[in-house]
Amino acid sequence: MRKDIHPDDYRTVIFRDITADKAWLGQSCAKSRDNETWEDGKEYPLIKLEISDQSHPFFTGKMTFVDTAGRIDKFNKKFGGSRFAKAKQED
Numbered sequence: 001m002r003k004d005i006h007p008d009d010y011r012t013v014i015f016r017d018i019t020a021d022k023a024w025l026g027q028s029c030a031k032s033r034d035n036e037t038w039e040d041g042k043e044y045p046l047i048k049l050e051i052s053d054q055s056h057p058f059f060t061g062k063m064t065f066v067d068t069a070g071r072i073d074k075f076n077k078k079f080g081g082s083r084f085a086k087a088k089q090e091d
Contacts, residue, residue: 013045014038020055 007029014036016023025038032045 011045013047015047015049015052017049017052017054019051022052022054 009029010027011029012025013028013030013032014023015026015028016036023036025044028047030047032047034046034048035043036046037043
């Protein structure tokens, strides 16, 4: 590794997945405005995450399927009469 390119202010922080409401301790140098008290009674900076392995469908196995047929019908209603749709139908 090259010297003097990595941050040296790593500290223990709490990562919280706000979607799954799961938290864990880790090391980070990311800035944080919030603090939270951990199970050991100490206060650590809080890093909020929108998605992690605790809430991502790939890792949880809980895939949600979107009604694509309804979306396609809505698109065709909206743009079916446009000049591009008519040119495509003639081909």
